[in-house]
Amino acid sequence: MAHLSITPAAASQIRQVLDERGHGLGLRVSVKPSGCSGYSYVLDFADEQGAEDVSFKEHGVAVYVAPEALEMLDGSEVDYVSEGLNRFFRFNNPNVKDECGCGESFTV
Numbered sequence: 001m002a003h004l005s006i007t008p009a010a011a012s013q014i015r016q017v018l019d020e021r022g023h024g025l026g027l028r029v030s031v032k033p034s035g036c037s038g039y040s041y042v043l044d045f046a047d048e049q050g051a052e053d054v055s056f057k058e059h060g061v062a063v064y065v066a067p068e069a070l071e072m073l074d075g076s077e078v079d080y081v082s083e084g085l086n087r088f089f090r091f092n093n094p095n096v097k098d099e100c101g102c103g104e105s106f107t108v
Contacts, residue, residue, distance in 0.1 A: 002074040004029075004056040004063060010089060011059030013080040017045065018061075025049060026062030027078070027089075031069045039072065041091055071095075 006014075010027075018024045024045045034040035046064045049055060053064040065073055077092040 002054065002065075002070040004065060004073055004075075005077045006056065006058040006061060006063055007077060007079040008059050010078045010080040011061045013087075013089070014061045014063075021045065023047060026055070026057075026064055028053070028064045028066075029069065029073065029078070030066035031072055041089075043089060 014027050018026070024047050026046050028044045028046040030042045031039045032042050046053070046062075049064055050066070052067045054067065054070060056063045056065065063078055072095055073091070073093065075094045079090045079092060081088065081090050
């Protein structure tokens with residue numbers, strides 16, 4: 001069974017955005033072919049669970065993963081980081097073999 005973990009920082013950010021939106025179940029994650037290295041993460045907020053979505057719940061929030069992304073995301077950690085003025089979700093993905101220089105895409 002695939003596993004994905006959520007850091008407390010990511011959970012806090014997901015909860016904050018859902019509270020601001022006033023609705024939603026959690027964060028939706030998928031991947032798409034993109035960039036110079038192969039794939040990129042696609043993030044959105046889930047307002048409903050898709051029939052085939054797999055959900056991972058931790059720290060009071062849920063992350064919904066599209067079934068086609070499960071193998072690529074298995075064992076990943078979703079984090080939320082601040083670097084200077086930038087704040088973003090970061091995936092610590094043990095399946096990544098290479099990333100492009102700009103950090104927008106990856107190869108598994």
